[in-house]
Amino acid sequence: MTTPLAIDGGPPVRTQPWPSWPVWDDRELQALTDTLRSGAWAAIGGTQVHALEQEFALAHGARHGIACASGSAALEVALRAAGIDWGDEVLTTAYTFIATANACLLLGALPRFADVLPGTWNIDPESVRRRITPRTRAIVAVHIAGEPADMDALRQIAREHSLPLIEDSAQAHGARWRGQPVGSMGDMGTFSFQISKNMNAGEGGMVLSNSDAYAERCWSIVNVGRQREGAFYHHAGLSGNYRLPEWPAAVLRVQLQRLEEQSARRSENAAYLFDAVDEVPGLTPVRGDARVTQFAHHLVRFMYAPEQFNGRPPQDFVRAMIAEGIPIQQGYPIPLSRHPVVVERSAFIRTRLGMPQEAPDRCPVCEKVCAQGLWLPQWVLLADYRAMDDIVRAAQRIQQAWA
Numbered sequence: 001m002t003t004p005l006a007i008d009g010g011p012p013v014r015t016q017p018w019p020s021w022p023v024w025d026d027r028e029l030q031a032l033t034d035t036l037r038s039g040a041w042a043a044i045g046g047t048q049v050h051a052l053e054q055e056f057a058l059a060h061g062a063r064h065g066i067a068c069a070s071g072s073a074a075l076e077v078a079l080r081a082a083g084i085d086w087g088d089e090v091l092t093t094a095y096t097f098i099a100t101a102n103a104c105l106l107l108g109a110l111p112r113f114a115d116v117l118p119g120t121w122n123i124d125p126e127s128v129r130r131r132i133t134p135r136t137r138a139i140v141a142v143h144i145a146g147e148p149a150d151m152d153a154l155r156q157i158a159r160e161h162s163l164p165l166i167e168d169s170a171q172a173h174g175a176r177w178r179g180q181p182v183g184s185m186g187d188m189g190t191f192s193f194q195i196s197k198n199m200n201a202g203e204g205g206m207v208l209s210n211s212d213a214y215a216e217r218c219w220s221i222v223n224v225g226r227q228r229e230g231a232f233y234h235h236a237g238l239s240g241n242y243r244l245p246e247w248p249a250a251v252l253r254v255q256l257q258r259l260e261e262q263s264a265r266r267s268e269n270a271a272y273l274f275d276a277v278d279e280v281p282g283l284t285p286v287r288g289d290a291r292v293t294q295f296a297h298h299l300v301r302f303m304y305a306p307e308q309f310n311g312r313p314p315q316d317f318v319r320a321m322i323a324e325g326i327p328i329q330q331g332y333p334i335p336l337s338r339h340p341v342v343v344e345r346s347a348f349i350r351t352r353l354g355m356p357q358e359a360p361d362r363c364p365v366c367e368k369v370c371a372q373g374l375w376l377p378q379w380v381l382l383a384d385y386r387a388m389d390d391i392v393r394a395a396q397r398i399q400q401a402w403a
């Protein structure tokens with residue numbers, strides 16, 4: 001008799017704990033204690049934020065880094081630095097976290113959505129090209145799941161149309177496209193240091209740029225419209241306070257030192273896992289574009305084919321895998337082009353500006369990815385090969401039980 005699945009009362013495949021996240025040790029403790037004792041808790045008067053900006057920019061091949069409160073804030077800052085304003089259109093991907101679209105909407109701009117590529121789930125440059133209109137003022141590429149988008153094609157399009165190109169690299173710390181680090185290939189690159197991210201301090205963000213002008217604008221926007229060399233109460237423009245305190249910066253400087261080693265481990269485990277998963281009918285790993293020289297593997301992506309699981313929907317598979325001790329999940333549930341918050345706010349902006357209403361951008365590939373795509377979080381790749389085997393054994397067991 002075969003052992004029942006864990007969801008049917010059998011013993012789970014994996015009972016061992018997963019690596020704990022976030023990772024920290026005495027070095028973070030020391031950095032925090034030093035910051036506490038220094039009495040300099042804010043970037044103004046402190047050293048940590050400034051040092052982090054320099055070290056993070058250097059690690060990504062950028063000349064400037066401007067730290068801020070979150071990845072969402074970084075996107076708003078970058079869009080404002082690019083001059084995005086009411087009624088402007090910003091082209092981005094339909095498959096991303098809502099913050100990418102919200103940053104546009106919060107400025108009164110209209111996010112327009114390009115479809116994604118089936119082999120990477122990243123923004124499709126041809127779809128971008130087709131959706132450029134006379135109102136388009138910027139392109140925001142997202143390096144989804146830690147895989148760099150096709151920056152060759154996107155840079156070409158941005159150049160042809162004289163549009164600023166922003167890289168939302170919230171999920172892609174240290175990733176490289178044909179040897180070039182993300183965040184430094186476009187006009188600006190934004191990052192998140194929120195707790196789930198490969199490099200984190202609970203919360204935090206960063207904008208990178210190679211342009212002196214963009215960097216100065218970002219710095220001013222982060223700092224209530226001040227100017228770097230200006231007086232404290234001189235405000236050259238309207239802005240808020242988006243600053244990062246010294247605490248997360250102190251932690252992030254240590255986290256940055258771990259990034260390369262952790263990335264190497266994730267890459268090794270991902271390669272092993274992808275080869276092993278090939279043995280499971282109906283579960284296809286998304287290996288990505290061959291031109292990517294370093295993946296950040298923030299999310300480990302799979303396409304699920306219900307027909308290989310006797311027609312059972314992905315939700316059933318997710319529940320069964322979780323019962324087996326494997327923390328898989330469905331990704332973004334719908335393309336952002338159809339998200340009610342995005343649709344309603346876009347309609348409001350159009351009404352306010354007297355613009356005609358428009359139907360949501362159609363993104364059929366993204367629809368399929370939302371319906372059938374699955375993720376594992378990055379920290380599973382910090383475990384050992386046996387853990388990768390457990391993932392495969394659990395999937396195999398379910399597939400065999402249901403097929």
Ligand SMILES: Cc1ncc(COP(=O)(O)O)c(C=O)c1O
Pocket residue numbers: 070071072073096097099100142168170171191192193194203204205
């Ligand atoms: C692609 C993407 N953009 C932006 C963000 C926003 O970052 P944060 O949560 O730090 O505001 C996230 C993180 O959740 C993200 O995944």
